[in-house]
Structures are given as structure tokens and as C-alpha cells.
Amino acid sequence: MLRALFTVSLAGVVSCGTQHGTHDTQGELVLSSRTQPEEIPGYTLGGPEVAPAPITLEELGLIKKSLLFTAEDEKYLRISRGVLEPHVEELVGVWYGFVGANPHLLASFSSDAGEVDSAYLERVRARFERWVLDTASAEYDQDWLDYQFEIGRRHHRVGKNETDNARAEDHVKFRYIQALTIPVTTTLRPFLEKGGHSTEEVEKMHAAWVKSVTLQAILWSYPYVKDGDF
Numbered sequence: 001m002l003r004a005l006f007t008v009s010l011a012g013v014v015s016c017g018t019q020h021g022t023h024d025t026q027g028e029l030v031l032s033s034r035t036q037p038e039e040i041p042g043y044t045l046g047g048p049e050v051a052p053a054p055i056t057l058e059e060l061g062l063i064k065k066s067l068l069f070t071a072e073d074e075k076y077l078r079i080s081r082g083v084l085e086p087h088v089e090e091l092v093g094v095w096y097g098f099v100g101a102n103p104h105l106l107a108s109f110s111s112d113a114g115e116v117d118s119a120y121l122e123r124v125r126a127r128f129e130r131w132v133l134d135t136a137s138a139e140y141d142q143d144w145l146d147y148q149f150e151i152g153r154r155h156h157r158v159g160k161n162e163t164d165n166a167r168a169e170d171h172v173k174f175r176y177i178q179a180l181t182i183p184v185t186t187t188l189r190p191f192l193e194k195g196g197h198s199t200e201e202v203e204k205m206h207a208a209w210v211k212s213v214t215l216q217a218i219l220w221s222y223p224y225v226k227d228g229d230f
């Protein structure tokens, strides 16, 4: 039963809204650079409802500098986009499998009584797939920066559950967000090998992903940090 929740296709997600996504012959949504933000429920990157980031792009640059994130990392992230795009559903399926296998993580998608909110899982899954492509596109401009703080709020009690009207625990613990950077980037590695690139190039793509996910986990920590301490 739970397994089914974690392998649910995007078809159900796109049939409940007014989306005009690209569909393959099975009628499933194919996420690509042509997918427009408004086609994914709750995905608001670049939208007017997203609050401005509390740090500037220059300050973002200093975090990048502190974790050795360079133009070369941007280049290898962009190469990874073409490698990952055909496998993005499978990749996110692996991550969902990890969450589903860990009750302390699955609790974030469940009510206090332990009932999993499957509609919530499906809607977040579509945005998660889009996140893979956004991360790999490496266009870390003002809209992207603003949206990182929105993603942070969506994990914290200040904003969790609101986007999807979910019936689930109201807060993701800070400790697990940092911890999940490891399984997310470790399980990504075999997918980076699927593009026929050399071991050295795969290594560079992987290193760039580790830095980007670390960077984003730092930005998402904002609502968890005492005012003035971020």
C-alpha cells in the first residue's frame, strides 16, 4: 500500500488542476524545460507571492565562495541536467523510497495519528522533480534566491502544509534537513553515470551537486535560526 504511494505517477497530479503539461504516449506528464511553473500545483518560483530573500545576491556569492562553489560547478550542474532529465521520476522515486522506509521522516507527511496524506505526497513530488531540474539548471538568480527562502518556510512551522492544505505534522526538524543532504547526493550518483560521461566528469557533476544541495540546505535553515544569527 505504502509502496504504491511512493511510486504514484504524475498523471494523477496533472489531472486535478488546469495544467497544460507535455504528455507522453501514456498520458503522463513529462517534465522538461518547457514545463511552465504554473503547471505544477504550488510551485511559485518567480511568482509575485514569493517574499524577497533576506540576503542579497552578493551575500549568496559569499556563501558560494565559502563552500568552493565556482563557475565550473555551474557548468557541471548544467551538464547533469541533460543526464538526469530522462530519469527524474525514477530518481525522486528513490528519494521517496528512503523517506517512506524511515518512519521518523515519513511522519512529516502524516497526521499525528500516523495517517499518511497521500495527496500531499503527490503534490510535493511534482515540485521535487521540478527542483531537480532547477538545481541542475544552475540559474541562481534573484527569483531562485527568493524561492529558496520560500522552500525553507515550507519545511518550517511558519509555512509547512499551507501550500497543499496538508493534514500532516506541522514542522520538519532542522537536524533531518541537514542529514538528508547525504542520502540525496549519494543516491544521485548512479543516475549521473547514466549519461555516458567519463568517471572524471561524473565526479565533477557529483561534487557540484553536493555543493548545491549543501548551499540550499543552508538557505533553507533561515527560519530555524535565531533572528540576526543567520
Ligand code: HEM
Pocket (backbone or CB within 6 Å): 042, 043, 044, 099, 104, 105, 106, 108, 109, 124, 127, 128, 131, 151, 154, 155, 159, 160, 161, 162, 163, 164, 166, 172, 173, 176, 177, 178, 180, 181, 182, 184, 213, 217
Ligand atoms: C537535503 C534535504 C532535502 C531536500 C533536498 C528537500 C527537498 C524538498 C523540495 C524540493 C520540496 C518542495 C519545495 C517546493 O514546494 O517547491 C520539499 C518539500 C518538503 N519536504 Fe523536503 N527536502 C529535504 C529535506 C527534508 C526532510 C528531512 C524532510 C522530512 C521528512 C522533508 C519533508 C518535506 C515536506 C513535508 C515538504 C512539503 C512542505 C510543504 O510545502 O508543506 N524534506 N523538500
